[in-house]
Amino acid sequence: MSTKNATTGLRRCIGSAKFGIEAHEAPPADFPVQPSQKDGLGRMCKPHWNAYTNALRKAALARKAEEPEPDPTEPTTKPAKAPKPLPAPAPEKVAKVRAAKAKLAATETLGGSAYTDAIGSDEVQAALEVIAGADAGVVVVDDDEVSAVA
Numbered sequence: 001m002s003t004k005n006a007t008t009g010l011r012r013c014i015g016s017a018k019f020g021i022e023a024h025e026a027p028p029a030d031f032p033v034q035p036s037q038k039d040g041l042g043r044m045c046k047p048h049w050n051a052y053t054n055a056l057r058k059a060a061l062a063r064k065a066e067e068p069e070p071d072p073t074e075p076t077t078k079p080a081k082a083p084k085p086l087p088a089p090a091p092e093k094v095a096k097v098r099a100a101k102a103k104l105a106a107t108e109t110l111g112g113s114a115y116t117d118a119i120g121s122d123e124v125q126a127a128l129e130v131i132a133g134a135d136a137g138v139v140v141v142d143d144d145e146v147s148a149v150a
């Protein structure tokens with residue numbers, strides 16, 4: 001049995017171990033024309049050359065995807081919020097307390113039964129409640145005002 005170096009008419013496709021392309025023999029017609037090569041043909045057959053260049057392109061894209069890129073949309077850590085200052089009392093409530101104090105002051109200028117009657121009136125009692133509420137840090141408002149404020 002002869003093992004002489006017979007010319008088979010086939011050309012070696014070198015394949016690419018890196019991309020899992022096995023080397024093999026193929027007819028020269030299967031090779032792309034590549035003038036830079038000594039014999040003017042590529043070193044891989046056309047399907048394998050295409051597979052090789054595709055694999056190269058994918059590898060390049062994968063490499064690019066792995067590169068850490070600064071993300072402009074990355075949320076910056078927000079500084080901790082400063083505790084909110086207590087809300088200032090609503091102007092209408094302040095006015096109500098002022099009016100109540102004025103009412104009480106006016107009542108205290110009265111004398112005798114007029115003072116007693118005034119103190120016992122709903123109006124002054126309401127004013128006293130308002131003042132007491134304001135002093136306790138709670139502005140007392142009647143139902144009408146609550147619904148108006150709310």
Ligand SMILES: [Zn+2]
Pocket residue numbers: 013014015024026044045046047048049
């Ligand atoms: Zn091939």
